[in-house]
Amino acid sequence: MNDTVPEASSETRVPPRTFEALRQFIAAHPGLLPKRLSQAAQFALANPDEIALGTAASVATGAGVQPSTLIRLAHQLGYQGFSDFQSVFRDRLKTRASVYEDRLQRIEHDVAGDTYESALLNGFFRAARQSIDSLSAAIDPNDFASAVSLLARADTIFLVSKRRAFPLAAQMSYTFGTLGIRTMLVGSGIGVEDEIVRTATPRDAAIVCSFEPYTPGTVELAQTLAEADVPIVAITDSALSPLAPLATHWIEVSEQAFNGFRSLSANMALSMALSVAVAERRRLGA
Amino acid sequence: MNDTVPEASSETRVPPRTFEALRQFIAAHPGLLPKRLSQAAQFALANPDEIALGTAASVATGAGVQPSTLIRLAHQLGYQGFSDFQSVFRDRLKTRASVYEDRLQRIEHDVAGDTYESALLNGFFRAARQSIDSLSAAIDPNDFASAVSLLARADTIFLVSKRRAFPLAAQMSYTFGTLGIRTMLVGSGIGVEDEIVRTATPRDAAIVCSFEPYTPGTVELAQTLAEADVPIVAITDSALSPLAPLATHWIEVSEQAFNGFRSLSANMALSMALSVAVAERRRLGA
DNA sequence: GAAAATATGGAATTTTTGTTCCATCAATGA
C-alpha cells in the first residue's frame, strides 16, 4: 500500500510528532486505517481539543468507539499508546493559543493583507460574519415562527429561486428531502417552470427567494403563485423587493457585499434553520 | 478533626470557576494561605498551562511542594480536589482556543426567546459563525493561492458535487458564469455525468466538493478525473476524505453541526472567494 | 518556655485511567 514510506513492519514506525504532521500523514495514507480506526482518527482530527484534554474513555464516547480502539489507533500510527498519541494534541494546545489569536486579529484589522488572495478570502469571511450577525440581530423570531407554521401546514412546498439565489433552493430541497418533506424544486433552468407552478394549490406553499437585481422569471412565478392563492414565504433582501407585496410572510436578509459580490452564507444558515424548524413543527403535529 | 461534613468555616465554599476569578480571589485574600500553600498557588497562577496539562505529581515537583499540598490548596480554596481545581485551568485553555465563544454565548442568551424556533435559529447562526471563524483561522493562504493559480490556468473548470454539497457547485457555476469563465456543472442529477467528465483533459481542471458521508458518485467521478490527469481542487471536510488523495490541492472546511445538521455558510464564503480570485488572477494574466 | 494549634512531608490507600486479552464478528479468497 505504502509506496512513499519504507516500512519495516506495520506497527514499528516513527510517528508524527506534531499535529500538522499527523494530519498530513493520515491524509497521505488512505486505506491504512480500517473503519473504526478511521472513525476515531477523523474524530481526533476534527476535535483536537477533546483529545488533548479528555481521557481515553471520554474520547471514545465522543467518537462512538471503544477505548481499546483508541489504543489500537495509536499503535497503528506508531505511538506507544494513547498517552503518547495524546501528547501530540497537548503540545498543539500549548503553543497554539497565541498564534490563533494573532491570526484572528490580523484578519479583523488588516484586510489588505499580504497577497491579493488572502485579502479576498478575509474580505469574504468578514462579509459573511457581518451578514450573519446582522441577520441574527434583525430577524424577528415571531415572523420566523409564523413562516414555519405556514410551511408546516403545506402539502407540497414549492421551492422557487433562480440564478444567484438558486443554491438556497437547492440546499432546502436536499434538507427537506432528508427530512421526508415533499418539495418541488423550481428554477434549475430545465424549463416548463410555469406549468409546474400552476399545479400548486392553496393547500400547498412556496418558498420564493430572490435578491437584487430581482430575476424577472422568479417574480413572475411568484405572481402566478399569488394569483392562485398559494401561501408564499419570501426570502429577499429589502422591503422594496417586488416579492414583498406578493408574499404571505417575508424574511429580510441583507447579505454584506465584498468587492460587489455577495455570498449566501447568512441565507444558508437561515434556510437550514427554516427547513429543520418546519420538519420539527410537523413532527410535533402543530 | 477533618470530617467530610461541610463546615461553616470562615472561608470559601463556592470556589471561583474561572481563571480570572481565581486570580482575583487569591489577590484579594492575602494571608489566607500558609507558606507552602501560598507557594503552590503562586506557581499555579504563574504557570497555568502546567496545571491544566500536568498531573498533581508533576505540578508538585514544579512548585517544589508535595502532591498532598496541592490537594490541601484545592480544598482550602473550596474545590473538591485537585481535579476540580485543575478544571478551571483546563477551561481557560479551551476557551482561549476559541475567543468568540463568549460573544456567541452572549448572543445566544440575549436573543434566545423561549420558542423552539428561535433556539434553532440561534443555533444555526452560531454554528455558521463558528465555522467561518475556524475556517478563516485554519486556512493556509498559500494553499488557497496555489489552488487559485491552478484553476486560473484551466481551459474549462468542471464543477463536481452532489446532494448536500451541490449548492456549492451551483453557486460557483453562477459566479464563474457572470465572470465569463467557462465551467461545466456536473452533479445536478440529470445523468450522463460520467460521460461528461470523460471529456475533461489535463488542460482543464475540476473543483470537487464532498463531505461526510462522502457521496460515492462524487468520489467515482473524482477518480475518473484523476486517472485522466485532470488537476483537481477538492473542497472537503477532513484529511481522511477519499477526495484528499485524489486531489492536486485540497482545502479543508469543517462546518460546525447543529442538531446534526451542517449548513454551508463557511463553504459559501470560501467558494465565492475562490471564484472571484480565479477571475482576478486570470484578468491579471498570471 | 511549655502546651496547644496548625502546617507539612511522605507513605498508604483508593480511585481513575490506560492497556491487554480473548471471544465474536465481518471481510476475503479458495
Next chain:
DNA sequence: TCATTGATGGAACAAAAATTCCATATTTTC
C-alpha cells in the same frame, strides 16, 4: 460454501494518579 485472516467490542487487568492519613515539624498563645 467454507476456511482464513483481520477487525471489533467489552471484560479483566495493570499502571498511574489522586487522595487520605498520620507522625513530625513549625508556629502561636499563654
